[in-house]
Amino acid sequence: MSRTRTPVVDGWFTGDGEGFRLLGTRCARCASVFFPREDTHCRNPGCAGGDLEEVPLSRRGHVWSYTDSQYRPPSPYVSNPELPWKPFTLIAVELDAERLVVLGQATPGVTVADLTVGMEVELVPGVLHEDAETIWTTWHWRPTGERA
Ligand SMILES: [Zn+2]
Numbered sequence: 001m002s003r004t005r006t007p008v009v010d011g012w013f014t015g016d017g018e019g020f021r022l023l024g025t026r027c028a029r030c031a032s033v034f035f036p037r038e039d040t041h042c043r044n045p046g047c048a049g050g051d052l053e054e055v056p057l058s059r060r061g062h063v064w065s066y067t068d069s070q071y072r073p074p075s076p077y078v079s080n081p082e083l084p085w086k087p088f089t090l091i092a093v094e095l096d097a098e099r100l101v102v103l104g105q106a107t108p109g110v111t112v113a114d115l116t117v118g119m120e121v122e123l124v125p126g127v128l129h130e131d132a133e134t135i136w137t138t139w140h141w142r143p144t145g146e147r148a
Pocket of ligand 1: 031
């Protein structure tokens with residue numbers, strides 16, 4: 001039986017491979033960009049608000065900060081307590097064009113020892129969790145190997 005690939009959150013990302021993008025929204029009045037997407041009203045306190053349109057965000061940015069998760073988070077975090085905990089690395093990335101900071105896991109195998117502030121990373125499709133029926137998809141940040 002083949003498992004379905006399902007985004008862990010609807011509407012936050014789209015596409016595959018080179019076409020994979022995070023989806024934010026942009027205020028038609030003040031051009032502020034939001035991620036996670038804001039669909040109700042502009043969060044810019046100096047803006048009276050406008051229509052919010054969906055926009056794909058840049059695929060590249062630079063490491064703003066990072067850490068790792070050395071312990072199993074409590075519920076509702078989904079993990080199998082029967083399996084040993086595998087730490088993951090979390091990166092806060094400042095997108096080059098939007099100047100927004102977006103959190104995400106690093107690609108598997110990347111540890112905090114591999115990262116420095118200012119290092120360039122790119123967005124790639126990733127897997128957050130798998131069960132018998134579903135592969136839950138997300139985004140990961142992968143170092144490009146280029147220095148800022
Ligand atoms: Zn606005």
